[in-house]
Amino acid sequence: MPMTAIFSVKECRLCPRQCGVDRTKGETGVCGAGAEVRVAKSMLHKWEEPCISGTDPARGSGAVFFTHCSLGCIYCQNRSISRRNSEKGEIYSAEALADLFLDLQEQGAWNINLVSPTHYAPQIREAVKSAKEKGLVLPIVWNTGGYECAEVIENLGDTVDIFLTDWKYNDPKTAEAYSSAPDYPERIAKAYGAMYRVTGKTVIDENGMLKKGIILRHLLLPGCRRDSIAVLDKAASIVPPENVLLSLMRQYTPEFLPETAPKSLQRRITSFEYDSVTDHAANLGFAGYTQESTSATSDYTPEF
Numbered sequence: 311m312p313m314t315a316i317f318s319v320k321e322c323r324l325c326p327r328q329c330g331v332d333r334t335k336g337e338t339g340v341c342g343a344g345a346e347v348r349v350a351k352s353m354l355h356k357w358e359e360p361c362i363s364g365t366d367p368a369r370g371s372g373a374v375f376f377t378h379c380s381l382g383c384i385y386c387q388n389r390s391i392s393r394r395n396s397e398k399g400e401i402y403s404a405e406a407l408a409d410l411f412l413d414l415q416e417q418g419a420w421n422i423n424l425v426s427p428t429h430y431a432p433q434i435r436e437a438v439k440s441a442k443e444k445g446l447v448l449p450i451v452w453n454t455g456g457y458e459c460a461e462v463i464e465n466l467g468d469t470v471d472i473f474l475t476d477w478k479y480n481d482p483k484t485a486e487a488y489s490s491a492p493d494y495p496e497r498i499a500k501a502y503g504a505m506y507r508v509t510g511k512t513v514i515d516e517n518g519m520l521k522k523g524i525i526l527r528h529l530l531l532p533g534c535r536r537d538s539i540a541v542l543d544k545a546a547s548i549v550p551p552e553n554v555l556l557s558l559m560r561q562y563t564p565e566f567l568p569e570t571a572p573k574s575l576q577r578r579i580t581s582f583e584y585d586s587v588t589d590h591a592a593n594l595g596f597a598g599y600t601q602e603s604t605s606a607t608s609d610y611t612p613e614f
C-alpha cells in the first residue's frame with residue numbers, strides 16, 4: 311500500500327480496527343477521533359521509566375497526552391480522555407503541535423513522549439517534521455497500547471526513535487474480554503517485530519537516557535499470570551530479550567473499573583503473581599524495570 315494511503319484519515323485504517331471511515335467528513339470510527347488532533351494535556355512527566363523521565367526534579371519526559379484511543383480497555387486509568395465520546399482537550403493544528411514539542415524542549419524535556427498517538431499518526435508525522443525543521447533535537451517516543459498495524463509502524467522510521475509499547479495479552483479471549491480486541495495478540499506480535507526493524511537495539515546515552523530502541527511494557531493483571539508468561543515467551547521469540555528493555559508493571563488497581571467489570575479484575579495482583587513473572591523474565595534474559603507493590607495506587611496517574 312502506498313504511504314499516503316497508510317497515513318490517511320480519509321479512509322482511516324490507521325489501527326487494526328480498520329474502520330475505513332472518512333474522518334475529514336465528520337465520520338468517526340471505534341476510537342472516536344475526528345480529523346483534527348485533540349491534545350488532552352502536556353506536561354513534564356516525572357513517573358515514566360527512569361531512562362525516559364530521568365531523575366532531575368527540574369526535568370522530565372515531554373509528555374503529550376492525546377484524546378481518544380482505539381483500544382478501550384475496561385481497566386483504563388485514563389478513561390476520562392480515552393473514551394470515544396471524550397471531548398477533553400484542545401484542538402491542535404500540525405504547526406501548533408510542532409510548537410508544543412518545541413515548548414517542551416525549551417522547558418527541559420528529555421524527549422517528546424507521544425501518549426496514545428496511533429489515531430493521529432499522519433498529523434504527528436507532519437508536526438515532528440516541522441518541529442525538526444525549527445530546531446527540535448529530542449528523541450521521539452511512541453507510547454502505545456500496542457494495538458498497532460505493522461505497516462504503519464514500519465513507516466515511522468522518519469518520525470520515531472523509541473517505542474514504549476505495551477504488550478497486554480497473549481490470549482485472544484482475554485484480549486476480547488478486557489479490550490474488545492481478540493486480534494490484539496496477533497497484531498502486537500507483528501507490530502513488535504516492525505518496531506525492532508525501525509529502532510534496532512537500545513541505545514542509552516551518557517546521562518542514562520534512552521536515545522533509541524524499545525521499552526516493552528507489561529502490566530500484570532489479576533489472575534493472568536500464565537498469560538503474562540506467555541507474553542514474555544512470545545516477545546522473546548521475536549526480538550532477542552537483551553536488545554530491548556522490559557518494564558514489568560505491578561501498578562494495576564481496580565479503582566478505575568466501571569461497576570459492570572468482571573469480578574476477576576476486582577483485586578490487586580499478589581506478590582506470588584508478580585514474583586513468578588519477574589523470575590521468568592530474568593530467566594529469559596530480559597533486563598529493565600520492576601515496580602514496588604506501593605505503585606498500585608492512582609497517585610501516579612495524571613489528572614486530566
Ligand code: SF4
Nearest residue numbers: 322325329339341429
Ligand atoms: S484510528 Fe480510529 S477511525 Fe482509524 S481505524 Fe483506528 S479506530 Fe478506526
